[in-house]
Amino acid sequence: MERREVAAWVAVGLIVIGLPSAVLGYQHWLRLAAAEQRVIDIQAYAPERGGFAPDAIRVAVNEPVTLRFAAMDVTHGVALGPGLGVDLGHIDPGKVKEISLTFDRPGTYTYYCNTWCGPDHWRMRGTIQVIDPANPDLLPAAQPDPVIAALIAEGVDIDAQHDAGRKHGDAPALIIERPPSAQRGATLFGSVTIPPEVSDPAWRRSHPPAHVLELLRQTNRQAPQADLIDVVAYLWTTDTAPETLAAAESLYNKNCAACHGQTGGGDGPAAGTTAEKPVAFADAAYLFERRSDVLYAKIRRGGMGTDMPNFGTLFTPEETWALVEYLWTLPVSALPEPR
Amino acid sequence: MLNEGRFDLLARAPLLKRMLQARAFQPALMLATLAVFTLAILTGLAGTPAGSRNFGIIFVWIVWWALLIVVLVPFFGRFWCTVCPVPAPGEWLQRRAIVQRGPARPWTRGLRWSRRLKNMWLQNLGFLGVAVFSTIILTRPNVSALVLLGFLLAGVVLSALYKNRVFCRYVCPVGGFIGLYSLLSPVELRVADPDVCADHKTKDCITGNEAGYGCPWMVFPGNLTRNVYCGLCFECLKTCPKNNIVLNLRPFGSDLMVAKERRLDEAYKAFIMLGCALLYSVVLLGPWGWLKGWANMESLPHWGLYALGFVAFNLALLPGFFWLAVWGARRMTPARQPMRRLFVDYAYTLIPLGLAAWIAFSVGFVLVNGSYALSVLSDPFGWGWNLFGTADAAWTPLGATLIPFLQVGILTAGLLLALNTAYKIARQHHAHHRPAFLAALPVSGFALITTLGFLRLYLG
Structure with a gap:
């Protein structure tokens, strides 16, 4: 056989067998074996097509690991929580983003999609179990959330139909004719008698603004109701630092706005897909009858039968409280100057 | 008169003639396209399902397609068939050789292709078949890869059953329209003097000789008056002992006026190609979203x-x-x-x-x-x-x-x-x-x- 004939057959072999073997061998074995640290490839499909693959991974404490997320079908966003502060942003189809990190204590974390990617977007989550190599089967038990535990102890039914027995959309018990102005409330604050307990932020978290409005009415009988509403709005929007609110706004936009709407109108692009119409936080009359701690519990635990997912495995309690504080700003027309 | 007003490229460029006569010329190009083709299949099967980020989709349906329809077909006729990797594995197995002249008897069952199928109808139906699934094939890398793999396997199977390039000549949906549109191209392979071929006893261009194979496209160059079925493999250029093969430059569309070989199957190929271009434009460029949904198999x-x-x-x-x-x-x-x-x-x-x-x-x-x-x-x-x-x-x-x-x-x-x-x-x-x-x-x-x-x- 001529030399060039041999060369041609070798070329065919290299193309038909060598090329696939080299490419697949590199991608699925050599690349991983040669990496300085463990690399975990995670493919992101829309939840209707399976979500994350794999959707559960285990890493060891203090083990440097690289997570590579590839969007396989539509644009996804990937964030890791709670408390990791990792947000990879958008990943377009066919693109890959990666993060290298080291977990310093055992626990359970979540990687999740934070870009609306389909009707079941909120189901798109995966779990990272960080284990102690010395006790690989021993993961820290999930601690009950003290706020939720207190609500249960108090007998508050978190899943009650938006308490007061009134469904969202029914005529509100409280009539608020114009959006409350917290800025105006700040100027009126000094001229209004405030019951001592109302000044306590912790007390306010467990009482709805409507209740405080009633207290203010009793102690300020001459004041117009609109003024008192503005003062209440001021009280409920003045405790959080602007940068915390900004971070909460980002969390809200990525995780809540798809259903609840970017301005809290309950009219996000996915609003029509949920079992129950999403709450409109921008509706002051509705929101003024809510308690912060119940909102907190609802965010962390989710809402039974409403398609409201749980975010307790994604956000820290601090992030959740910040999110609640942000919700109070949605029905308010003008915020006060930061204190 | 044959070759009147033509410009014989081989006479003017001896280097080109030597290159085309070299046995390694076609296999070298086919190996290069086979590598790209293999990568296209591999990326389709193993790569991202996102078509816009997959080599298989972008290089086959955008880069290759643009090269084929905008450059190769209008200006070089069937030159794609010279370098196409699809029939290559089948042909190499059939010949038991890639570069050198293989054994006289091809490695095939040697079945006879039905007379009823010696036309473009299979290619017409094949193109229509691919066309109705095109919105799926053109956007889903795995489907696209399976179609390409199917073409390759069909080429191998038909080469094992039949002599010559039955797949290219009678089956390949792409080859059908390339052949039809190559009637327009300004390049043609012909013979310098048909009488030389008529008088030539051994007809090496059909039977083959030590320099090359008989025409794999089952065409007798001596009778060649149109481009449709000449695959530009240049085997006849290698085998012709009379130095009678020419490669001409000519005015665009010269073959359209060759009346005696016009056929209904070719006419239908013209309708199908025009109709598909019109329907693709309606579906993909028109404002009717519901029609896109229908074509995308949403239901x-x-x-x-x-x-x-x-x-x-x-x-x-x-x-x-x-x-x-x-x-x-x-x-x-x-x-x-x-x-x-x-x-x-x-x-x-x-x-x-x-x-x-x-x-x-x-x-x-x-x-x-x-x-x-x-x-x-x-x-x-x-x-x-x-x-x-x-x-x-x-x-x-x-x-x-x-x-x-x-x-x-x-x-x-x-x-x-x-x-x-x-x-x-x-x-x-x-x-x-x-x-x-x-x-x-x-x-x-x-x-x-x-x-x-x-x-x-x-x-x-």
């Missing part, structure tokens, strides 16, 4: 309706309207030829129009989506690679303002060539200018209305 019953409509339009509706135009021509200026003959002859008017339509259609999406090629070159699988530093190249649509002008120019050129062809065909049936002019009018009207339809779709 099977709707896709069934779409497929039925697609096939009916190509096989019945478009030829039906054309039949009416030809009937009108016959009524206006009675011709001696039967209606079927006129129908087939005038259908060749649609060849330049169809090719122009495909170029205009392709220019639009190729310029808009061509920039994806940079990105997938560096990251062919969508695995996060960056081989050449271009993986993050942004999608940049090119020539957005220029595209409509290009499309108008291309379609106008196609229409003018079609009108010219219609008149020339009419002159083959009518000795004098006036009846020929009148006879060409209905067909020209058909071509004009079709062109206006394309312009309406492209210009909005």
Whole structure:
């Protein structure tokens, strides 16, 4: 056989067998074996097509690991929580983003999609179990959330139909004719008698603004109701630092706005897909009858039968409280100057 | 007279002749395209399902398609068939050789291809079959890869069963339209003197000799008057002991006037190609989202309706309207030829129009989506690679303002060539200018209305 004939057959072999073997061998074995640290490839499909693959991974404490997320079908966003502060942003189809990190204590974390990617977007989550190599089967038990535990102890039914027995959309018990102005409330604050307990932020978290409005009415009988509403709005929007609110706004936009709407109108692009119409936080009359701690519990635990997912495995309690504080700003027309 | 007004490239460029005569010429090019083809299949099966980031989709349906329809077919005829990797494995197994001249007896069952299938009908149906699934094939890398793999396997199987390139000649849906549109190309392989071939006893170009194989396309170069079935493999250039093969440059569209070999299957190929270009433009560029949904198989019953409509339009509706135009021509200026003959002859008017339509259609999406090629070159699988530093190249649509002008120019050129062809065909049936002019009018009207339809779709 001529030399060039041999060369041609070798070329065919290299193309038909060598090329696939080299490419697949590199991608699925050599690349991983040669990496300085463990690399975990995670493919992101829309939840209707399976979500994350794999959707559960285990890493060891203090083990440097690289997570590579590839969007396989539509644009996804990937964030890791709670408390990791990792947000990879958008990943377009066919693109890959990666993060290298080291977990310093055992626990359970979540990687999740934070870009609306389909009707079941909120189901798109995966779990990272960080284990102690010395006790690989021993993961820290999930601690009950003290706020939720207190609500249960108090007998508050978190899943009650938006308490007061009134469904969202029914005529509100409280009539608020114009959006409350917290800025105006700040100027009126000094001229209004405030019951001592109302000044306590912790007390306010467990009482709805409507209740405080009633207290203010009793102690300020001459004041117009609109003024008192503005003062209440001021009280409920003045405790959080602007940068915390900004971070909460980002969390809200990525995780809540798809259903609840970017301005809290309950009219996000996915609003029509949920079992129950999403709450409109921008509706002051509705929101003024809510308690912060119940909102907190609802965010962390989710809402039974409403398609409201749980975010307790994604956000820290601090992030959740910040999110609640942000919700109070949605029905308010003008915020006060930061204190 | 044969070769009159032609420019013989081989006589003027001896180096080109030596290159084409070299046994390694075709296999070297095929190996290069086979590598790209293998990568396209591999990326389709193992790479990202996102079509815009998958080498298999971008390089096959944008880069290759643009190269084929905008450059190779109009200017080089069947040159793609010279380098096409699809029949290569089958042919190499059949010959038990790649470069050198293999054993005299090919490694095949040597079955006889049915006489009934010695035409373009299988290619017509194959193209229609691919076309009704095209929105799926063109966007889903795994489906696209399976189709390419299917072509490859069909080539191997047919090579094992039959001698020569039965797959290319009678089955390949792509080869069918390349052959038809190569009638227009300015390149042709012919013989210098047909009498030399007629007098030549051994007919080495058919039987083969130690220098090369008998024509794998089952064509006798001595009778070659059109490009349709010559695959430009250049085996005859290697085997001809009389130095009688020429490679000519010639005016565009010369083969359209070769009347004696016009056939109904080729006429239907012209209808199918024009019809598919029109329907693709309607589905992909038109404002009817629901139609896109039907074509994308969002629901099977709707896709069934779409497929039925697609096939009916190509096989019945478009030829039906054309039949009416030809009937009108016959009524206006009675011709001696039967209606079927006129129908087939005038259908060749649609060849330049169809090719122009495909170029205009392709220019639009190729310029808009061509920039994806940079990105997938560096990251062919969508695995996060960056081989050449271009993986993050942004999608940049090119020539957005220029595209409509290009499309108008291309379609106008196609229409003018079609009108010219219609008149020339009419002159083959009518000795004098006036009846020929009148006879060409209905067909020209058909071509004009079709062109206006394309312009309406492209210009909005």
